[in-house]
Amino acid sequence: MxxxxxxxxxxxxxxxxxxxxxxxxxxxxxxxxxxxxxxxSPQRHFFGPYHSRFGGGENFGHRSYFKGYWYKDGGRYWFFGDLFDRDRDRDYSYVWFRWHNRSGFHTKVFKTFGHRHFSTYGGFKKSSGFNDFKIRVCEGDNSFDDCGNWGDAF
Incomplete structure (x- = not known):
């Protein structure tokens, strides 16, 4: 056995x-x-969060912010991200995009009361002189109120 x-x-x-x-x-x-x-798949490069300044007695937890990432695909640079307005005070939150290429500096501003998602923003090419992308977040009655510093995303 x-x-x-x-x-x-x-x-x-x-x-x-x-x-x-x-x-x-x-x-x-x-x-x-x-x-x-x-x-x-292209490599993602994360940046942020970039915050608005303190205003109206807010604490840090109520500041608006933006965070995201960029990647290069097919010779173009694409940016993605999210803008969050956390205080719900019925003032808009703003995100400013500023970039530079051979023809100079360009800016674009967007706003939201709550959350806004940005997908495939850009398509910038190095061959056209693209070499800088900055982000700034503001919050208030207009797009210049309680702005944080410019953050370098690229």
């Missing part, structure tokens, strides 16, 4: 080792496919 038991245990051990070796190449192929997929 001892030899039969030893043979059964040996066969089970051999079978589990063979099954493990059969699974290992499949797992390696899956891991390799994930690595290739990651290599093909």
């Amino acid at each position: 001892g030899k039969t038991r030893t043979l059964l245990v040996g066969a089970a051990l051999t079978g589990s080792l063979a099954a493990g070796l059969a699974v290992a190449p499949a797992q390696a192929a899956t891991a390799g496919a994930a690595t290739v997929q990651q290599a093909q």
Whole structure:
């Protein structure tokens, strides 16, 4: 009976080792496919959060802010992000985008009462002289109230 038991245990051990070796190449192929997929997606460069200044007795938890990321794809720079107005005081929160290229400085301002998402903003090309992108957050009656400092996003 001892030899039969030893043979059964040996066969089970051999079978589990063979099954493990059969699974290992499949797992390696899956891991390799994930690595290739990651290599093909553009690298994200995160920035922020950039905050508005204190105003009207607000605490830090009620300041508006913007945070996001950029990446380069196909020779163009794309910007993504979110503007949050956290105090719900019925004053707008503003985000200013300022960039520079061969034709000079350009600005664009957006506003929200709550949350605003920005996707695929830009498409700037180095070949047109694009070399700077800054962000500033303001909050109040107009787009110049309680502005924070310009933050360098690129």
